[in-house]
Amino acid sequence: xxxxxxxxxxxxxxxxxxxxxxxxxxxxxxxxxxxxxxxxxxxxxxxxxxxxxxxxxxxxxxxxxxxxxxxxxxxxxxxxxxxxxxxxxxxxxxxxxxxxxxxxxxxxxxxxxxxxxxxxxxxxxxxxxxxxxxxxxxxxxxxxxxxxxxxxxxxxxxxxxxxxxxxxxxxxxxxxxxxxxxxxxxxxxxxxxxxxxxxxxxxxxxxxxxxxxxxxxxxxxxxxxxxxxxxxxxxxxxxxxxxxxxxxxxxxxxxxxxxxxxxxxxxxxxxxxxxxxxxxxxxxxxxxxxxxxxxxxxxxxxxxxxxxxxxxxxxxxxxxxxxxxxxxxxxxxxxxxxxxxxxxxxxxxxxxxxxxxxxxxxxxxxxxxxxxxxxxxxxxxxxxxxxxxxxxxxxxxxxxxxxxxxxxxxxxxxxxxxxxxxxxxxxxxxxxxxxxxxxxxxxxxxxxxxxxxxxxxxxxxxxxxxxxxxxxxxxxxxxxxxxxxxxxxxxxxxxxxxxxxxxxxxxxxxxxxxxxxxxxxxxxx
Numbered sequence: 461x462x463x464x465x466x467x468x469x470x471x472x473x474x475x476x477x478x479x480x481x482x483x484x485x486x487x488x489x490x491x492x493x494x495x496x497x498x499x500x501x502x503x504x505x506x507x508x509x510x511x512x513x514x515x516x517x518x519x520x521x522x523x524x525x526x527x528x529x530x531x532x533x534x535x536x537x538x539x540x541x542x543x544x545x546x547x548x549x550x551x552x553x554x555x556x557x558x559x560x561x562x563x564x565x566x567x568x569x570x571x572x573x574x575x576x577x578x579x580x581x582x583x584x585x586x587x588x589x590x591x592x593x594x595x596x597x598x599x600x601x602x603x604x605x606x607x608x609x610x611x612x613x614x615x616x617x618x619x620x621x622x623x624x625x626x627x628x629x630x631x632x633x634x635x636x637x638x639x640x641x642x643x644x645x646x647x648x649x650x651x652x653x654x655x656x657x658x659x660x661x662x663x664x665x666x667x668x669x670x671x672x673x674x675x676x677x678x679x680x681x682x683x684x685x686x687x688x689x690x691x692x693x694x695x696x697x698x699x700x701x702x703x704x705x706x707x708x709x710x711x712x713x714x715x716x717x718x719x720x721x722x723x724x725x726x727x728x729x730x731x732x733x734x735x736x737x738x739x740x741x742x743x744x745x746x747x748x749x750x751x752x753x754x755x756x757x758x759x760x761x762x763x764x765x766x767x768x769x770x771x772x773x774x775x776x777x778x779x780x781x782x783x784x785x786x787x788x789x790x791x792x793x794x795x796x797x798x799x800x801x802x803x804x805x806x807x808x809x810x811x812x813x814x815x816x817x818x819x820x821x822x823x824x825x826x827x828x829x830x831x832x833x834x835x836x837x838x839x840x841x842x843x844x845x846x847x848x849x850x851x852x853x854x855x856x857x858x859x860x861x862x863x864x865x866x867x868x869x870x871x872x873x874x875x876x877x878x879x880x881x882x883x884x885x886x887x888x889x890x891x892x893x894x895x896x897x898x899x900x901x902x903x904x905x906x907x908x909x910x911x912x913x914x915x916x917x918x919x920x921x922x923x924x925x926x927x928x929x930x931x932x933x934x935x936x937x938x939x940x941x942x943x944x945x946x947x948x949x950x951x952x953x954x955x956x957x958x959x960x961x962x963x964x965x966x967x968x969x970x971x972x973x974x975x976x977x978x979x980x981x982x983x984x985x
Contacts (some may be wrong), residue, residue, distance in 0.1 A: 565658065567665055574665065578672035584679040589721050590686030596706045608706030610693055613792075618691035622784035628728055631781070632735035635774060636667055639739055643746055654746070654825065662827040666814045667738060674734035674806035678727050678799065687724035691789040695720040726791045726799030729782040733803025736774035736781075741811045743771040745818045745825035778803075 696711035816823025
């Protein structure tokens with residue numbers, strides 16, 4: 461018999477603290493989970509310097525099944541050599557050599573394409589701008605006489621720029637690169653952090669792609685629309701001493717007149733958001749804030765909120781840069797909004813092109829190339845593990861995948877292999893806080909109902925899956941306080957991994973503060 465509590469030092473028997481939706485897993489996902497638990501709890505998505513001992517239990521249902529995995533399993537079941545199976549998942553790096561390998565690792569062609577787009581955006585700035593008529597206001601003085609006045613919406617005073625072009629580039633690119641250097645090269649020496657291959661290459665490429673994409677669209681729209689800036693008259697050197705007839709162009713500075721017709725969209729806003737919002741996405745991915753459980757302990761939620769605020773500091777800076785364009789009378793608010801959306805969209809698209817989803821624990825912060833490389837490597841290890849178990853026990857061979865997954869699904873119509881032992885699992889929750897205990901009990905009951913588990917025990921609530929006893933607490937709070945909850949489960953467990961891992965799969969619930977957990981596992985008599 462094995463017994464453990466949350467406060468004990470035996471981490472292998474701890475009940476995980478994770479709030480995950482109960483979702484049906486495919487048979488292949490069950491098989492991958494069992495085998496992966498046999499040699500590493502997080503082999504594929506953790507680095508040698510990263511500690512995941514306190515990480516919440518992750519659900520493999522979010523992982524996409526590789527088409528090669530089914531072929532690998534079939535090959536292993538048919539008794540083919542492990543080397544042949546492993547060869548099916550060779551990465552590109554193992555097949556390329558020489559200059560092709562260097563170009564593949566450096567992603568040189570993608571860098572060249574991004575720089576060409578950026579150069580094209582610079583060329584577009586030299587082309588002709590749409591020459592729309594200068595706005596005017598007509599004032600009817602007499603039936604035969606009309607006075608023409610300047611449009612007040614573009615008659616603001618030209619002010620100095622809070623962020624010049626040079627200051628904008630230094631702020632956007634400098635802050636992004638500086639933060640990346642700190643996270644990728646300095647932070648791992650201070651605390652446990654992931655070390656990712658070619659991380660600087662992918663971040664720099666994403667940054668260049670985001671800037672080039674937003675700059676290209678911004679310059680095209682500026683030349684096509686030709687909208688006037690709020691300070692157009694003052695910027696173009698308007699001759700205020702001449703009475704305007706509403707037709708003649710009284711601008712005296714041709715270069716500044718062209719600049720005054722480039723209001724929509726805001727180039728400063730698009731550049732700021734394409735760099736600084738990209739940095740926010742990068743920090744969210746590296747920290748895994750939006751994919752991890754925030755209820756591990758009492759103070760972790762506060763820490764996560766502080767870190768989340770820190771991740772959005774670059775976005776706040778981008779918003780401030782955008783607002784200064786209206787304060788300086790260089791852009792209308794609609795120009796700023798359009799430029800901000802354009803830059804944020806470019807950052808989101810390029811980040812999704814190069815990185816995995818920030819909402820998935822496995823792929824958050826990982827470049828897609830590295831993510832797929834690790835998946836292929838894990839699939840090769842899974843095949844080797846299958847072959848290892850097959851050779852280890854020739855007299856009692858490994859059950860087939862169908863019977864193995866049917867056992868885990870545990871549905872009434874599924875057949876379970878006879879050579880798999882039955883374990884008796886008892887989960888006991890104790891607490892003096894009736895509200896927290898009721899919440900945990902409800903979650904556990906719902907999880908049992910969703911999984912169709914075979915559960916035995918007296919009935920004290922309107923469900924046959926639970927057993928709850930009541931007693932008077934030491935503080936004298938009354939005899940109606942639920943302070944103990946027991947759930948007994950009879951389930952077949954494969955010996956490929958520890959029985960406590962099955963408990964983790966069964967009880968993926970959130971434990972409220974003040975609720976103690978005890979798990980008892982024994983072979984069925």
